[in-house]
Amino acid sequence: FYLMENGKLSPDPMKADGCHMKIGGKGYNFKKTPFIPFKYNEEEISLIRYVKPLIDDYDLLKSDDSNAIMDTPNSILVVKNYDGQGLGEFRRNLSQYKAVKVTDDGGLDIKSTGLNTDMVEKHLKLDRKDLYEAGRGVDTQSEGFKTASGVALKFLYADLDLDCNGIESEFMSGFMEMVEFINLWLRLSGQGDFGGKAVRFVLNRDIIINEEQAIDDCAKSEGMLSRRTLLENHPWVTDVEEELRRCGEK
Numbered sequence: 001f002y003l004m005e006n007g008k009l010s011p012d013p014m015k016a017d018g019c020h021m022k023i024g025g026k027g028y029n030f031k032k033t034p035f036i037p038f039k040y041n042e043e044e045i046s047l048i049r050y051v052k053p054l055i056d057d058y059d060l061l062k063s064d065d066s067n068a069i070m071d072t073p074n075s076i077l078v079v080k081n082y083d084g085q086g087l088g089e090f091r092r093n094l095s096q097y098k099a100v101k102v103t104d105d106g107g108l109d110i111k112s113t114g115l116n117t118d119m120v121e122k123h124l125k126l127d128r129k130d131l132y133e134a135g136r137g138v139d140t141q142s143e144g145f146k147t148a149s150g151v152a153l154k155f156l157y158a159d160l161d162l163d164c165n166g167i168e169s170e171f172m173s174g175f176m177e178m179v180e181f182i183n184l185w186l187r188l189s190g191q192g193d194f195g196g197k198a199v200r201f202v203l204n205r206d207i208i209i210n211e212e213q214a215i216d217d218c219a220k221s222e223g224m225l226s227r228r229t230l231l232e233n234h235p236w237v238t239d240v241e242e243e244l245r246r247c248g249e250k
Contacts, residue, residue, distance in 0.1 A: 020034060038174040039170040058127040079108055080102065082101075164205060
């Protein structure tokens with residue numbers, strides 16, 4: 001146990017006999033500090049580092065465009081030789097009577113100030129595309145997603161799948177490190193020595209598939225694969241053991 005004082009670490013005098021844990025009044029320490037990292041990637045760079053600049057740019061541009069639309073009128077009125085006292089009176093007369101009075105060669109011209117937001121829209125679309133690429137996500141609003149099926153659908157999810165592979169690898173390391181501390185605690189607390197036991201972690205992933213194609217593939221594989229394998233890959237089966245029991249095969 002340490003205290004942070006004036007930017008420096010010093011032993012905490014109130015916990016001079018501190019330990020990681022106490023069992024039966026006796027103190028024990030782990031071989032290493034029990035801090036277990038669960039990393040996004042091997043470099044320990046978080047996902048927000050990749051996507052935050054793009055999100056900030058998207059939000060700023062969208063906000064500026066929104067402000068411009070709100071602040072800019074649809075048209076500007078150009079008045080020549082207005083017969084009145086000021087713009088306030090002019091606006092009131094225009095609102096009430098739908099007409100204005102001018103003198104001599106006076107007149108009223110209306111200048112359109114329509115906003116051109118095409119460049120902003122293009123930039124926002126590029127930001128959105130780059131955001132999904134940097135974050136390895138799946139843009140479900142893209143045109144390609146709406147019509148994709150089979151192999152094309154798997155291709156759209158390829159980047160996300162690779163990202164999940166990396167996360168799974170790093171999390172597995174964290175889980176295995178956690179097991180060491182759990183086994184030590186169980187042994188020291190008299191609950192048993194499980195150090196030699198094998199531990200297997202299973203991280204399930206749900207992905208969008210073409211059910212019709214998956215069922216067709218299972219049907220075509222009949223006779224080449226076992227009933228259990230076919231059921232494991234059938235999209236409608238959630239409990240293979242129960243399905244085998246219903247089929248009378250167990």
